[in-house]
């Protein structure tokens with residue numbers, strides 16, 4: 001593969017070696033945004049940790065970029081909107097550092113409760129002050145975990161072995177699921193009231209920004225301890241610093257900061273606050289895991305495939321991949337056919353999933369994205385792919401809807417696409433046969449049995465003798481071979497449809513001649 005990959009943060013050598021076997025790799029760490037903008041245009045992929053800000057400017061300058069890999073969990077340093085719009089696949093390695101972050105949180109919790117860092121600093125300064133560093137035990141304390149994802153639940157397991165009572169808040173985890181993990185689920189307000197120690201493990205998003213602030217701190221127990229090993233910004237730094245100084249909060253342990261490195265953070269220099277420089281994922285094991293994970297995903301994407309942990313495109317569960325893929329290919333072809341034969345400006349795309357597809361669930365998204373790709377890719381300057389398809393449709397004012405139904409007109413499965421334009425609408429249906437082949441089974445209500453491949457002429461004409469013959473003659477005179485033909489009509493003597501599979505492109509002059517024939521209402525050439 002002749003690809004260039006830029007690694008702009010410290011990644012473990014194991015992943016870089018995997019890349020070097022297949023592609024050119026440059027490791028350049030510590031680049032400023034301007035330096036990254038100046039260099040990125042030569043690269044097909046960019047691999048980062050949290051140290052690189054992948055801004056809109058960087059993404060715009062990366063004309064060849066197809067993949068951005070995050071060797072870790074959080075993707076808040078990547079402008080996802082800009083990457084998605086450009087169709088760049090963004091993937092992370094969410095599992096590789098879970099245990100490292102969990103263990104660091106436990107280390108911070110124990111250090112916080114026993115003043116370990118302060119005691120160490122004191123001893124290193126030549127002191128021996130035993131009474132100054134009186135601690136508290138974890139035993140029988142209530143631990144409030146905000147965010148019960150990968151890390152939150154691993155912390156629950158470990159904390160329960162210290163005989164802590166575990167309470168938790170996560171709007172996306174049911175009470176039953178939390179209970180099965182030994183966590184008593186409750187509202188955030190209640191958790192703040194009950195917890196002796198609060199640890200946050202959510203992503204930094206609009207809803208979690210400053211979830212711990214001067215108001216919510218007031219509702220907490222006096223002497224509460226607070227830990228943030230997730231993301232700076234989840235806690236209002238000034239509010240926390242003030243609360244520790246006032247004694248309302250007994251202490252805090254902070255690994256992550258609103259701005260990193262945190263030059264002016266109010267959390268620095270406060271005796272009750274212990275800090276580490278974003279070390280949650282910094283173990284040999286975690287770094288090896290995440291580096292290998294993004295390296296493999298990078299090669300998959302550059303090779304034309306998908307990535308295991310894509311964060312900006314629909315993901316199909318691995319066990320459904322083989323069954324969904326043929327429909328994704330069919331949908332793309334149906335989209336491509338529709339855009340070439342429908343009249344007018346497309347305003348709406350309706351996707352109807354029938355028969356066995358009627359219970360496809362959220363995996364329909366991938367098929368819909370591929371349908372949009374087929375519809376828009378041929379007419380746009382920039383590539384449309386499964387990543388940016390829905391953003392591109394939205395940008396062009398095309399509304400997209402999906403329906404799942406058991407009805408399938410007698411087919412085992414039936415994918416129907418209806419486009420509404422400013423001059424009318426056109427509906428086509430396709431199916432995957434029992435033997436695996438794909439067919440377009442209806443166009444504008446006419447039953448078909450069309451293999452969606454190669455070049456086709458689709459005409460509407462008056463159902464009377466001679467029309468089909470004359471069209472065939474025009475093609476024959478132009479040395480265009482007809483490989484297959486299908487005709488359909490609702491009623492004899494009225495409008496009919498003709499689909500001609502031809503061996504090669506049909507020049508516009510020949511299409512004009514067909515359109516000029518008496519009895520032909522319209523004729524369109526399409527390549528699938």
Ligand SMILES: NC(=O)c1ccc[n+]([C@@H]2O[C@H](COP(=O)([O-])OP(=O)(O)OC[C@H]3O[C@@H](n4cnc5c(N)ncnc54)[C@H](O)[C@@H]3O)[C@@H](O)[C@H]2O)c1
Pocket residue numbers: 073074075094097098101146147148149150151152169170171172173201202203204207208229230231255256278279280281282
């Ligand atoms: N310090 C480090 O070096 C380090 C290392 C790894 C991960 N992290 C960070 O830790 C955090 C958690 O990582 P993870 O792998 O467990 O992620 P995860 O996606 O597995 O879990 C996040 C959980 O937060 C929940 N959540 C979302 N919105 C919420 C809200 N408003 N209130 C409460 N819960 C909400 C989600 O439902 C989910 O269960 C992330 O911010 C990640 O970036 C930090």
Ligand SMILES: O=C(O)[C@H](O)COP(=O)(O)O
Pocket residue numbers: 049050051071072073074075097278280281282
């Ligand atoms: O989100 C993550 O995975 C952690 O914050 C780790 O970040 P790092 O890769 O920069 O250590």
